[in-house]
Amino acid sequence: MTVVESPGVHAELGARPLSAAPVRARKRGGARRRVGDVVYGALAVVVFVFSVFPVYWMLNTSFLPNRLIRGSDLHFFPTPDVFTLDNYRTAIFDESRSAFIPALWNSLGVAAITVVVAMALGFVASLALTRFSFKGKRTFIVLILVVQMLPGEALFVSIFRIIDSWQMLNTIIGLSIVNIAAVVPFTIWTLRGFVNGVPAELEEAAMIDGCSRAGAFWRITFPLLAPGLVATGVFALIQAWNEFVIALIIMQRPESMTLPVWLRTFQQATQATNWGAMMAGATLIAVPVVIFFLLVNNKMTGGLVSGAVKG
Amino acid sequence: MTRTETTGTRVPAPRPSSVATAPRRKTNPLPYFLILPSVVALLVALAYPVGWQVLTSMREYGLAQQFGQPATFVGLANYVEIFTSDDLWAVVARSVVFCLVNAIVTLVLGILLALLLKAVPTWARVVLQVALLLAWAMPLVAAVTVWKWMFDFRTGVVNWLLVRMGFEQFAGHGWLATPLSFFLVATIIIVWMSVPFVALSVYAALTQVSGDVLEAASLDGASRVQSFWLIVLPTIRPVVSVVFLLQIIWDLRVFAQIKLLQDSGAPVGETNLLGTFIYQLGVGSQDFGGAAAVSLFVLALTIVLTWPYVRNLLKEDEA
Numbered sequence: 001m002t003v004v005e006s007p008g009v010h011a012e013l014g015a016r017p018l019s020a021a022p023v024r025a026r027k028r029g030g031a032r033r034r035v036g037d038v039v040y041g042a043l044a045v046v047v048f049v050f051s052v053f054p055v056y057w058m059l060n061t062s063f064l065p066n067r068l069i070r071g072s073d074l075h076f077f078p079t080p081d082v083f084t085l086d087n088y089r090t091a092i093f094d095e096s097r098s099a100f101i102p103a104l105w106n107s108l109g110v111a112a113i114t115v116v117v118a119m120a121l122g123f124v125a126s127l128a129l130t131r132f133s134f135k136g137k138r139t140f141i142v143l144i145l146v147v148q149m150l151p152g153e154a155l156f157v158s159i160f161r162i163i164d165s166w167q168m169l170n171t172i173i174g175l176s177i178v179n180i181a182a183v184v185p186f187t188i189w190t191l192r193g194f195v196n197g198v199p200a201e202l203e204e205a206a207m208i209d210g211c212s213r214a215g216a217f218w219r220i221t222f223p224l225l226a227p228g229l230v231a232t233g234v235f236a237l238i239q240a241w242n243e244f245v246i247a248l249i250i251m252q253r254p255e256s257m258t259l260p261v262w263l264r265t266f267q268q269a270t271q272a273t274n275w276g277a278m279m280a281g282a283t284l285i286a287v288p289v290v291i292f293f294l295l296v297n298n299k300m301t302g303g304l305v306s307g308a309v310k311g
Numbered sequence: 312m313t314r315t316e317t318t319g320t321r322v323p324a325p326r327p328s329s330v331a332t333a334p335r336r337k338t339n340p341l342p343y344f345l346i347l348p349s350v351v352a353l354l355v356a357l358a359y360p361v362g363w364q365v366l367t368s369m370r371e372y373g374l375a376q377q378f379g380q381p382a383t384f385v386g387l388a389n390y391v392e393i394f395t396s397d398d399l400w401a402v403v404a405r406s407v408v409f410c411l412v413n414a415i416v417t418l419v420l421g422i423l424l425a426l427l428l429k430a431v432p433t434w435a436r437v438v439l440q441v442a443l444l445l446a447w448a449m450p451l452v453a454a455v456t457v458w459k460w461m462f463d464f465r466t467g468v469v470n471w472l473l474v475r476m477g478f479e480q481f482a483g484h485g486w487l488a489t490p491l492s493f494f495l496v497a498t499i500i501i502v503w504m505s506v507p508f509v510a511l512s513v514y515a516a517l518t519q520v521s522g523d524v525l526e527a528a529s530l531d532g533a534s535r536v537q538s539f540w541l542i543v544l545p546t547i548r549p550v551v552s553v554v555f556l557l558q559i560i561w562d563l564r565v566f567a568q569i570k571l572l573q574d575s576g577a578p579v580g581e582t583n584l585l586g587t588f589i590y591q592l593g594v595g596s597q598d599f600g601g602a603a604a605v606s607l608f609v610l611a612l613t614i615v616l617t618w619p620y621v622r623n624l625l626k627e628d629e630a
Binding site for chain 1 (some may be wrong): 338339341342343345346348349350352353355356357359360361363364367424427430431435438439441442443444445446447448449450451452453454456457458459460461463466468471503507560563564566567570571574575585586589590593594599602603606607609610613614617618620621624625628
């Protein structure tokens, strides 16, 4: 993993090579630096607004009543006098579209199956790659790296036909099978990094003290791996939860839609879009993901560059 | 071990050495059992579809075959038909241009943002990092949905803002109705979603740039621009090149963003990129043979593009 964040010294000093320059030089550059600070400050504000505004706008709209959303004047804050949860009520309980609750169950089912199976497969495979040497190991590594870059977009026609021929269209199992294959390469590669981080010497020491090989692994390495396992699992969960392309094709029936596909049904050609309810729906999908993502991100930043998640 | 030598001399001849490796060749089957489940999963859900696609791309496979007619072998006819049509090449050209523009804009903005992160005080950097993470964490479908709402022609905040700023012509302007502004909106969305990854990765690489070297350079009279090109850029180059490659691969396969934007009533034919083109061909017109042929083209393109990335990872792995 190439990217290691080293906070502290570099962050404080490295930013301004000039600040360490002789006093004379600093004096001369003083005015220019103040201008520079203003420019940096302005840019930082622009970046901040550009990054945060869509998320804020989603939340804001989701709490506003429809008459204000459709009105000609914009409301930038859901003040207590207009604040409403109607949009959430519409998004969750409205009968005119496919329902939220079944979609939630479908999403949870697919995500749970995908995470459990992909983690189990990825975990044992990562053990093979880290604790053993065997013929074909390198080929296998190359294979999983190439495979995880293959776009589902270029496979959905055949996946549709195959899932159809297995009578698994509109089933949680069908979508889970595809998702597992999509997530497994990533879990293998990431877990391999985490297992590599636990020195095999620790296990060997335990084995000298009389542990069996499996026992040494279970008692020594596994507890040390727990944070890595959790982080990888959460990322697999996010990927399964967000998956849209394949779900769009093989979960077309209203009662078998997953949440991303369900969100799409808010916009129909025949009627005006209910943006308030749609933003409430988007919020419901996004909030768990954002929380999980922020929780485990620290662990993954390095791995992401080499693990290539999030397309 | 079978020793056939009877002489007492110990000559390290090739023969005994090959005998010595013999016990090791009886390899432990355990690692193969450990990777077997993953291999099976990949075979079932990836290799099989790819294989199916190769076969289908060489068959006449349309609506009639859906209803039980045998799919006749037509060799490369599907390829010829698809690759001689202007439709495909228009889509390919559009996709390549779109992909390059997006990847380059994302990369440049990401690097500038990483430099900005280094230049601002710590508290500002932390705030910016959290803001970037927020944008990065947003699920794709939710993000595209929000942006569609912001660009809504009637009550979207973008048009409202432009009118307020004095551009009256944007009142009720339909951003998604014409291909060029459709792709502008798509680019804004994709850049918004992708820049955090680039910026944070490049920033992490920037913290590895030696402050001492930069200081020495500035004492020797190097300008900031010179320092950047001659010291900073060479240091962060490995990360930048990997990130750029990933952007190209990801931007070539944008499907969800385009598909969701098309839902808002955009002219589909003029806004199709490779992903949506395959979708339309396969799911829309039920021309599975043609769709399979285009899919394989995209797969081949992806593998060619992926190879440098994989080689890079493997090299890193050995180090």
